[in-house]
Amino acid sequence: KVKRCTGMDGPYYVYFLQPTTGCSMAYCMDTRNAVGPDQPAMRNVETHGSFCYKLSSSPKDHLGSGQECAGMGGNLALIKNINTQHTVANHIIQNHNGVSHWVGIKAPVSPFLYDDWSPVEDPLLWAPNQPPTFCVYMDSEANYLFSVAPCSEQHEFVCESPIADCQQDVCQNGGACSSCFGETHKMCSCQPGYTGNQCETDIDECSSSPCLNDGTCRDGVNSYACVCVFGYDGVN
Structure with a gap:
């Protein structure tokens, strides 16, 4: 339209x-x-500011998501303000509603604390793949607010490109x-x-029939002109 x-x-x-x-x-x-x-393909892409945001077509872990975005000439979406977050969330709702999506944010690695609130500083023995690293995703069960999960989880993802x-x-x-x-x-x-x-x-600027009183509309480029019948005058 x-x-x-x-x-x-x-x-x-x-x-x-x-x-x-x-x-x-x-x-x-x-x-x-x-x-x-x-x-x-652009129907799956949203523009906001100076960036495009594209939704994935299959789930991956956080690392694999970033690699696929890089292969398309972009990166995982670096959502740095609420306006961008709202735009991307609305784009997901319109196209992939009900599906969570990784974004390019990792949760900070904070030290573990003992019950007396002192930090765990000395190296200890952990089970394989523990403790897990956490990454941020747009949570479909929380109206696409941010949540954290182990980076190894499989989710859809949002890519970003300038x-x-x-x-x-x-x-x-x-x-x-x-x-x-x-x-x-x-x-x-x-x-x-x-x-x-x-x-x-x-x-076609004449499509709205701007000319009154049986005037004839002549279309131009970004303009129109009305040819009035005898007895009438004026732009329209």
Whole structure:
């Protein structure tokens, strides 16, 4: 869907893709000419700030999760603020609801304490793979708040990749091309008046029938003009 919005420096267009869970549908937002995916794989990718976030397709332990993210040109998601946490949680709810996901956080290794609160400092004999290391995941049973678990557990995971300029531009009509995960996911930010996955479509400003009193609408690029019938005048 496309909405013609008006800003202080003139009209602009927002290409609305998908509502976010928990938020009302909004078209006229700060980010102009919002980007649409140029391939089906982007439906599993969320952009936030200067990063893309991609959900896994199979569970792994924490180490294996990081290795798979690295193989795609990214890393386990380094979620450093609440806004990012909310964005990623909503993305999981929309696509993998009910499934916990590893993120790129490890719990601090604190010393064990005796009952008198003194630290266990001398080396002692432990069973194999003990004590376990703990890693952080977004817990589906806690509304995707953070929880810790042994890093050896199997969970789905969230990969992160910085957004960069495309090496091979696929955007038409002056659109700006950006990509993430090593050029496997590309996005186009369209010039005013154009829309589509690759900015290939000239928006029909006459589609809303802006001309009144039987006036004829002539579509332009990011503009329209009304030809009035005899006896009428004005922009519309």
